Every structure is written in structure tokens, then in C-alpha cells.
Amino acid sequence: MPSPSDRQPSATTKANLAEAVSAWRRDLGDDHVLTGDGDLARYSQSTTSSPVRALAVIRPASQEEVVAAVKAAAEHNVPLYPISRGNNWGYSDACPATAGNVIVDLSRMNRILSVDADLATAIVEPGVTQGQFSDYLLNEGIALWPDCTGAGPDTSIIGNVLDRGFGHTPLGNRANHISGMEVVLADGRLVRTGFGHFDGSRVTSLFPYGVGPHLDGLFVQSGLGIVTRMGIWLMPKPEAYSFFICSLQEDGDIADLVEDLRPLRLDGTVKSVVHMGNDLRVISSGMSYPRHLSPEGGPLSMALRRQLRAAGGFGAWTVAGGLYGAKGQVAASRREIRRRLARSGRQLLFFDDRKLALASRVLRPLLRLPKAAALQRKVDALRAVYDMNRGRPSPRFLAGAYWRRRDGLPQDIATANPALDGCGLLWLPPVLPFTGEAVREAVGLAEPIFSRYGFDFFVTFSTVTERALSAVMTIAYDKDSPEETEAAKACYDALLTAMLRAGFPPYRLNPSSMQTLASTTSAYWQTVADLKGALDPAGIMAPGRYSRH
Numbered sequence: 001m002p003s004p005s006d007r008q009p010s011a012t013t014k015a016n017l018a019e020a021v022s023a024w025r026r027d028l029g030d031d032h033v034l035t036g037d038g039d040l041a042r043y044s045q046s047t048t049s050s051p052v053r054a055l056a057v058i059r060p061a062s063q064e065e066v067v068a069a070v071k072a073a074a075e076h077n078v079p080l081y082p083i084s085r086g087n088n089w090g091y092s093d094a095c096p097a098t099a100g101n102v103i104v105d106l107s108r109m110n111r112i113l114s115v116d117a118d119l120a121t122a123i124v125e126p127g128v129t130q131g132q133f134s135d136y137l138l139n140e141g142i143a144l145w146p147d148c149t150g151a152g153p154d155t156s157i158i159g160n161v162l163d164r165g166f167g168h169t170p171l172g173n174r175a176n177h178i179s180g181m182e183v184v185l186a187d188g189r190l191v192r193t194g195f196g197h198f199d200g201s202r203v204t205s206l207f208p209y210g211v212g213p214h215l216d217g218l219f220v221q222s223g224l225g226i227v228t229r230m231g232i233w234l235m236p237k238p239e240a241y242s243f244f245i246c247s248l249q250e251d252g253d254i255a256d257l258v259e260d261l262r263p264l265r266l267d268g269t270v271k272s273v274v275h276m277g278n279d280l281r282v283i284s285s286g287m288s289y290p291r292h293l294s295p296e297g298g299p300l301s302m303a304l305r306r307q308l309r310a311a312g313g314f315g316a317w318t319v320a321g322g323l324y325g326a327k328g329q330v331a332a333s334r335r336e337i338r339r340r341l342a343r344s345g346r347q348l349l350f351f352d353d354r355k356l357a358l359a360s361r362v363l364r365p366l367l368r369l370p371k372a373a374a375l376q377r378k379v380d381a382l383r384a385v386y387d388m389n390r391g392r393p394s395p396r397f398l399a400g401a402y403w404r405r406r407d408g409l410p411q412d413i414a415t416a417n418p419a420l421d422g423c424g425l426l427w428l429p430p431v432l433p434f435t436g437e438a439v440r441e442a443v444g445l446a447e448p449i450f451s452r453y454g455f456d457f458f459v460t461f462s463t464v465t466e467r468a469l470s471a472v473m474t475i476a477y478d479k480d481s482p483e484e485t486e487a488a489k490a491c492y493d494a495l496l497t498a499m500l501r502a503g504f505p506p507y508r509l510n511p512s513s514m515q516t517l518a519s520t521t522s523a524y525w526q527t528v529a530d531l532k533g534a535l536d537p538a539g540i541m542a543p544g545r546y547s548r549h
Contacts, residue, residue: 013077013078016077016078017055017056017076017078017102019076020072020075020076020078020102021033023072023075023076024069024072027065027068027069027072028058028059028060028061028065028068032058032059032060032061033056033057033058033059034056034058040053040054040056040057041053043086043095043103044094044095045093045419045420046093046094046095046419047090047093047401047419047424047425048090048091048093048095048425048426048510049424049426049479049485049488049489050511051093051095052095052096052098052099052101052511053095053099054081054095054096054102054103055100055102056103057102057103057105058102058103058104059105059106059107059108060104060106060108060109061109062109063109063182063184063228063229066104066106066109066184066226066228067184067190068188069104070184070185070186070187070226070541071187073102073540074186074188074538074540077540078102078540079101079102079542079543080101080102080103080104080226080540080541080542081096081097081102081103081542081543081545082103082104082106082226082541083104084106084107084126084127084156084158084162085105085107085126085127085129085154085155085156085159086103086105086107086419087151087154087155087156087159087417087419088163089151089418089419089423089425090401090418090425090426090427090474091427091509092510092511093419094419095511096542096544097223097514097543097545098511098543098544100543101542101543104226106125106127106156107126107127107156108127109125109126109127109228110125110127110128110132111125111127111128112124112125112128112132112133112136113125113229115136115137115140115142115144115234116205119205119206120144120235120236121179121231121232121233121234122146122205122231122232122234123180123205123229123230124157124230125228125229126156126159126228126230127156128156128157129153129154129155129157130146130148130149130155131393132153133157134146134153134392137234137391138392143237144234144235144236144237145169145234145236145237145390146171146232146235146391147167147168147169147171147172147174147177147235148167148392149165149167149168149393150393150397150398151165151397151398152393152395152397152398152416153393153394157230158230160174161175161220161230162219162221163221163508164220164507165508166273166462166464166470167273168273168322168388169235169272169273169322169324169389169390169391170235170272170324171233171234172272172273172464173273173465174232177232178208178216178230178231178232178233179194179205179206179207179231179232179233180192180193180194180196180204180208180229180231181193181194181216181219181227181230181231182196182227182228182230183219183224183225183226183227183228184225184226184228185535185536185541186224186535186536186538186540186541190228192204193210193214193215193219194207194208194210194216195207195210197210204231205232208231221508221546222528222545222546223532223536223541223543223544223545223546223547224535224536224541225535225541226541235324238325238326239325239327240324240325240327240329240330240331241322241323241324241352241389242322242323242333242350243320243321243322243323243350243382243385243386243389244320244321244322244334244337244349244351245348245349245351245382246319246320246341246346246347246348247315247317247318247319247346247349248315248317248318248319249315249316249345249346249347250315250316250345251278251316253345253346254276254278254317254436254439254443254461257276257317257319257341257346257436258276258436258439258461258469259435259436260340260341261319261341261463262434262435263340264337265463265466266467269336269337270321270333272321272322272323272324273321273462273463274321274463275319275320275460275462275463276317276318276319276461276462277317277460277461278316278317278457279305279314279317279318280300281318281458281459282312282314283300283308283309283312284399284400284403284458284476285381285396285397285400286312286399287408288399288402288403288404288405288408289403289404290304290308297454298454299450299451299454299456300456312378313378315347320385320389321389322390323337334350351382351386356379356382356383356386359375359379360376363375363376363379381396384396384397395413395414395416396413398413398418400458400474400476401416402416402418402423403456403458404423404424404484405421405422405423405424405478405479406478406480407421422480423479424477424478424479424484424485425474425475426475426477426488426489426491426510427473427474427475427508427510428472428495428496428499428506429470429473429506429507430442430473430506430507431464431470431504431505432468432469432471432504433467434463434466434468434469438469438504439461439469439471441502442499442502442504443459446459446473446499449491449494449495449498450475452491452494453487453488453490453491453494454484454487455475455476455477455487455488456476457473458473458475458476459472460472464507475491475492475495492513496513511544511545514544514545514547515544515547515548518546518547518548525548528546529548532547532549
């Protein structure tokens with residue numbers, strides 16, 4: 001396995017670090033300034049092939065402590081790298097973008113500061129997880145649904161938004177549904193964006209733009225500040241909610257379905273993010289790589305994939321989305337989806353609470369029978385996807401991260417942590433036009449690259465907007481194999497090059513790619529560098545995060 005980069009600071013930096021650590025211990029308390037080898041090793045665990053080790057970790061518990069910590073870092077010239085909870089699996093986990101940084105772990109800042117049930121907004125801190133927030137709304141009887149992702153209950157809402165992550169509901173394009181940030185800059189100043197800088201503003205979390213330049217975008221996918229609070233928008237619980245799944249029997253049909261689906265998103269019949277995953281996505285959600293069936297260890301043969309599809313009762317592609325609204329609206333949407341999507345070679349099904357509960361009741365007395373138990377597992381998987389589309393996260397979708405792990409899936413997926421469990425995982429998410437032709441081209445480019453480097457081709461196309469798809473491509477590899485680790489990195493680089501040449505740039509990157517792309521001489525990245533120089537001239541804040549330095 002590759003070891004974390006341990007580039008040591010210069011003698012001057014060592015002295016500065018010691019002074020900064022002393023100041024942080026004074027301001028945060030000894031227990032929340034971590035410098036021991038064990039702690040630093042834990043934070044350097046990553047699913048990526050090039051983890052980076054921090055110099056220290058500090059854990060502030062409040063906005064005031066963040067301000068004090070940043071001022072001490074600025075005074076002693078010690079770079080900081082903020083993380084919300086460090087569960088950014090497949091991209092960077094808790095690791096800094098470059099060596100020589102101190103991690104600012106914001107997980108102790110986990111307060112839900114307010115929820116407005118009438119206007120469907122909330123204000124949260126960066127340590128608030130999507131599981132915590134979903135449970136809070138349910139337990140308090142608040143009839144609002146949050147958006148959530150498939151990354152599990154323990155991931156940060158703010159952390160995901162700041163990397164432009166997306167979810168499942170009509171609010172799934174998450175960065176478009178926030179309003180009002182509170183951000184600590186590199187010199188310790190606190191900036192409130194939108195209308196937040198007006199004393200007594202009652203509309204900060206309602207109208208994101210404020211008056212004057214809209215600053216929120218400066219702090220998304222950037223190293224320009226530490227976001228300590230954010231207003232997020234929620235979805236009123238609808239009168240009716242239905243979930244649809246369309247299974248395609250053959251690989252080539254996905255381009256045709258994309259063409260049929262696009263008008264449904266453009267005209268608002270389907271408002272949720274729709275996810276279209278290939279068979280390997282579904283296979284890996286319930287098992288790790290079947291070495292007993294494929295002892296050669298390479299990509300699964302098409303014959304074996306078809307065998308596993310038949311056993312699991314799914315097709316070459318599985319397409320899923322949610323319908324929300326009044327009962328009449330949802331019924332009309334179902335009819336329209338059936339009219340436009342149902343055709344030969346596709347299985348189209350609709351689910352709601354009543355149907356899922358009925359299926360479980362019918363199967364319960366039969367669970368000793370193998371076929372009934374298999375059907376119940378399928379119902380449980382459908383229930384997890386169904387719940388996620390109404391804002392209730394599940395850990396079961398982390399199973400795909402364990403595909404090539406030699407020890408297979410963890411005994412309890414609820415405690416899964418792919419980074420700490422030694423999983424090898426790299427994600428590359430190119431964005432492409434919402435057309436069947438673009439999907440066909442992206443698959444045609446990517447599949448041979450995965451095959452060349454010996455990996456199964458995992459991909460999900462998601463309708464993040466009504467006009468564009470994100471293709472999340474997963475390289476799952478055996479991190480205990482130096483050969484596979486090197487092959488995974490080479491596969492990622494080849495895939496990134498191919499997608500850029502095709503005009504499909506990624507919306508999100510791992511740290512090594514951040515600096516590679518930001519090193520170009522385009523006016524865009526020069527402007528980003530100018531902003532970084534103006535707001536952080538000493539390079540204190542998250543060096544290398546979507547920037548040259």
C-alpha cells in the first residue's frame with residue numbers, strides 16, 4: 001500500500017507550528033489539538049491512492065473558536081485545511097490537498113441552529129450529518145423532507161454542498177438550494193453572505209443573492225474560507241409520493257431511454273434527480289467481487305454479469321426517480337411516465353408505502369424459503385432507495401466501495417467507513433449533455449479504458465439539471481495490491497484525459513487533479529488565483545484545493 005506523504009516542514013515551519021499548537025491548546029483545549037502519530041495516521045486513511053498526512057489536527061467547537069484558530073494560524077504562518085467530517089470517500093476523505101497542512105476538523109460543530117417549518121428552511125453547522133438532520137425532523141414531527149445523498153448517514157450536509165454534491169429529491173442540485181453563509185476568511189474576519197451582513201435581517205436564509213455581488217459561489221469548491229454556518233432549503237412533505245424504477249434488459253437501450261426521459265425532466269413531469277446505474281452498480285450493492293466465480297480476478301465477463309442479473313431480477317440498467325405532489329398530480333405523472341417510458345425490453349414499476357408494506361407482510365411468514373428470503377432482500381433494497389428519495393439516508397449504498405476489498409463487505413454495513421476499512425475507491429464524475437448520443441459516446445470512451453487497466457466499469461448517469469447529466473464513474477481497486485493501486489491511478493488519469501478531450505469535464509476532482517487543472521494558463525484559473533491572492537495572500541487557507549498552490 002502507498003504510505004501517506006510525510007513531507008516534513010522546514011525548521012522555521014516547525015518552530016511556527018509549535019507556537020501555533022501552543023495557541024490552539026490555549027484556545028481550544030488540549031484534548032482538541034491532536035499531534036500524536038495514531039491520530040494523524042487515522043486522518044490520513046483514504047480510499048485514494050495518494051493519501052496526505054497532516055502536521056496536526058485541531059477540532060474547534062464554535063464559530064468563535066474557528067476565528068481564534070485561524071488568527072493563530074495567520075500569525076504563525078501555518079496552513080490550514082478545513083474538513084466538515086472527513087467522509088468525502090472516493091475523492092479525498094479527510095486528507096489535505098497538499099502536505100504541510102493542519103486539518104481543521106469541524107465535526108464538533110454539529111448544531112441544528114434553527115428550522116422554519118413554514119418557510120421550509122434551516123440553518124446548520126458543518127458537523128451536522130444528513131442522518132442526524134433527518135432523524136431530528138422525524139423526531140420533532142416537522143413535516144419537512146431534506147435532500148440526502150447515497151454517501152451514508154454520517155456525511156456532512158455542508159461538506160457535500162461545498163463540493164457541489166447532489167442528491168435525489170427535487171432539491172437534489174444541492175448547491176442551488178442554499179441561502180446565507182457565514183465564512184471565516186484567512187485573516188480571521190467573519191463574512192456573512194447574502195443579506196446576512198444586515199443587522200436583524202429576517203430574509204438571509206430565504207433569498208440567497210442579497211444586494212451587490214453574489215459571494216456564495218466563491219466558497220464552493222475553493223480554499224478561500226471556512227464555512228461555519230449555512231442556510232439550506234427543505235421540501236414540504238407532499239400529499240403523495242411515489243417511486244418508479246425502469247429496468248432495461250439490454251445495454252444499448254440506455255441511449256434511447258435517455259432521449260425519452262429528457263422531455264419528462266424539461267417539462268417538469270419528473271422533478272427529482274433521476275439516477276441511471278448499470279448492472280455492476282446494482283451487483284456491487286449487495287456483494288463484493290465474486291472471486292470464487294471469477295478466479296482470474298479481472299473484469300467480470302458479460303456471461304457472469306448476465307447470470308448475476310438473472311439471479312437478482314434486474315437488467316443491464318436500472319433507472320430510478322421520485323414523484324411528489326398532490327395525489328392527482330402524482331397520478332397524472334405516473335400516467336405520463338408510463339406513456340413515454342413503457343416499451344418492449346423495459347420493465348416499469350411504481351412503488352409507494354402501501355405496496356412496500358404489503359410485499360413485506362406477504363413475505364414475512366415465508367422467509368425460511370430461499371426464494372422468499374431473496375425477494376425480501378430485494379424489497380429491503382427498494383425500501384432503502386425509496387426512503388432516500390424522501391430524505392432518509394441509508395448506509396447500504398456504501399457497499400460498492402468494498403467491491404475489490406479482499407475481506408469483502410463489513411459484517412455491519414451501518415458501521416462502514418471505506419477509508420478506515422482499507423477500500424480502494426476513486427470517483428470521476430464527468431458532465432455531459434442530457435442526450436442519448438452523449439451517453440453512448442461517454443460509455444464508448446470509458447468502457448475500454450476500464451477494461452485496459454483491468455477494472456469493472458461502474459457508472460451512474462444522474463439528471464442533476466434538466467439539461468445535463470453527471471456520469472459518476474467508479475474505479476474500485478484492491479488497495480492491498482501495489483499493482484492494482486498503480487493501475488487505478490493510471491486508469492483515472494486516462495479517463496480524465498479522455499473525458500476532457502471529448503468535451504465532458506468533471507464537476508468534482510480529487511486533490512491531485514485539482515492542482516493539475518488549476519495550473520493551466522486560462523483566464524479563468526488566473527482569476528481564481530487573483531481572488532486567492534487578494535483574500536489569502538499568505539496561502540493560509542486550504543492550499544491546493546481547486547487552486548495552483
